Amino acid sequence: MNALLRVREGRTSNTRLRPPRESSPRENDADLLVVGALLWVASVARVALELAHQRVFGVEATLALICVVLIPWLALASRRAP
Numbered sequence: 001m002n003a004l005l006r007v008r009e010g011r012t013s014n015t016r017l018r019p020p021r022e023s024s025p026r027e028n029d030a031d032l033l034v035v036g037a038l039l040w041v042a043s044v045a046r047v048a049l050e051l052a053h054q055r056v057f058g059v060e061a062t063l064a065l066i067c068v069v070l071i072p073w074l075a076l077a078s079r080r081a082p
Contacts, residue, residue, distance in 0.1 A: 029078075036071050043067035 046064035050057055057065070 033075075036075060039067055040071045043071070 043064035046061055047068055050061040050064075055061075
């Protein structure tokens with residue numbers, strides 16, 4: 001009976017498929033780390049240029065300053081999380 005059911009379902013062998021391997025979220029952080037590092041370096045450059053020219057911060061420079069502070073904070077917080 002089981003053999004007939006396997007044939008109907010298109011399965012002819014008794015082998016089981018292995019469940020997909022669950023990857024931990026930290027294994028996939030390499031790409032995110034590179035993007036975060038590039039964004040942080042660009043933000044530091046933007047803030048440094050604004051400070052060097054002694055201009056009033058606009059929207060771009062303010063967002064860059066927020067990125068300069070938040071990206072390292074988020075990176076450290078994600079490493080401390082269980």
